[in-house]
Amino acid sequence: xxxxxxxxxxxxxxxxxxxxxxxxxxxxxxxxxDLLAEMKVSKIEAxxxxxIFLTNALEAQRKLLDKHPHLSETIxxxxxxxxxxxxxxxxxxxxxxxxxxMLAKAVNHKIVEAITDVVRQSAVSNVYDGRGTTGNSYxxxxxxxxxxx
Numbered sequence: 108x109x110x111x112x113x114x115x116x117x118x119x120x121x122x123x124x125x126x127x128x129x130x131x132x133x134x135x136x137x138x139x140x141d142l143l144a145e146m147k148v149s150k151i152e153a154x155x156x157x158x159i160f161l162t163n164a165l166e167a168q169r170k171l172l173d174k175h176p177h178l179s180e181t182i183x184x185x186x187x188x189x190x191x192x193x194x195x196x197x198x199x200x201x202x203x204x205x206x207x208x209m210l211a212k213a214v215n216h217k218i219v220e221a222i223t224d225v226v227r228q229s230a231v232s233n234v235y236d237g238r239g240t241t242g243n244s245y246x247x248x249x250x251x252x253x254x255x256x
Contacts, residue, residue, distance in 0.1 A: 118171065120178040122186040125168050126193050132161040133197040136204045143207035146214070 135154050142150050172178055182190075 118175050118178065120168065120172060120175075120182065122182050122190060125165065126186070126190050128161050128165050128168075129190070129193045129197050132158065132165065133193065133200045135161070136197075136200045140200065140204050140207050143204075143211050146211065148211060 135158050139151055139154055142148070
C-alpha cells in the first residue's frame with residue numbers, strides 16, 4: 108500500500124521549540140552547576156530524566172535539519188538571532204558545567220585517595236619475611252564510591 112504524498116504533512120523545523128528546549132536545557136545545566144559548586148552531587152540525579160528528554164528532543168530536531176538542510180533557509184532572521192543568543196548562553200553554561208564536573212571528579216578522587224591512605228595505615232599486619240622474621244606489610248586495599256561523576 109503506497110502513501111499518498113498529498114496526505115503527508117509538510118516537514119517543518121519548529122525554531123521556537125528548539126529555542127525553548129535549548130533554554131530549558133541551559134537552565135538545568137545551570138542548576139547542576141550550582142549543585143556541583145555546593146557538592147550536592149546526589150541531588151543532580153533528579154535532573155537527569157528531564158535532561159535526557161530535552162537532549163533527545165533537540166537531537167530529533169538536529170536529525171530533521173540534517174535530513175532536510177533546506178529548512179535552515181526557512182528560519183526567520185528574528186528566530187535565527189534568538190537561537191544564536193540562546194546557544195551562546197547554553198555554550199557558556201555548558202563550559203562552566205564541564206569545569207565543575209572536572210573539579211568534583213578531582214575532589215572525589217582526592218577523597219578516595221585519603222580514605223585509602225587512612226585504611227592502608229591502619230591495616231598493617233605482621234608477616235614473615237624471607238629470613239623468617241616478622242616485619243610490617245601493607246595489605247592491598249581497594250576503595251571505590253558507589254556514585255560516579
